[in-house]
Amino acid sequence: MKAVGITTHGDLDVFKLAHQLVLRIYQTTRSFPREEIFGLVSQLRRAASSVPANIAEGAGRLNRAEYRRFVGIARGSAVEVGYYLRLGCDLGYISQPDYDDLRRECERVCQMLTRLTQSL
Numbered sequence: 749m750k751a752v753g754i755t756t757h758g759d760l761d762v763f764k765l766a767h768q769l770v771l772r773i774y775q776t777t778r779s780f781p782r783e784e785i786f787g788l789v790s791q792l793r794r795a796a797s798s799v800p801a802n803i804a805e806g807a808g809r810l811n812r813a814e815y816r817r818f819v820g821i822a823r824g825s826a827v828e829v830g831y832y833l834r835l836g837c838d839l840g841y842i843s844q845p846d847y848d849d850l851r852r853e854c855e856r857v858c859q860m861l862t863r864l865t866q867s868l
Contacts, residue, residue, distance in 0.1 A: 756807070757803050761860065762857060762860035763800050763803045765853065765860065766800040768853075769853050769854060769857060770796045770797050770799070772850060772853070773829070774793060774796075776846060777789045779841070780836070788835065788836060788839075792833070792836065795825045795832060799861075801822075802821045802822035803818070805818050806821075806822070812868045816868040819865050823861040823862065823865070826854055826858045830851060833850050834847070
């Protein structure tokens, strides 16, 4: 059986943007306090990496319903990232300009995931 959707998840603009967001979040969280390594840093990185990972897993599924479900999970993780970014900013770990940029990227990913879900 052939997987549904686009030939490869790597061709999707939303996957590319989500991957870039993960890379930025890893870079940003390097400067967080050491005591946050197993707290906020871990949660933020996990949620962020879950977005492109679920897009990839969904694209590899055998039917559109499963693909749609994984895209929904990816969107939920993106919303979670948005909260952790806000928390990091409110705690003073992320500067306001960096937070604003990351939040915009995160919102863009959410919008694109919504459109992907609608197309499935």
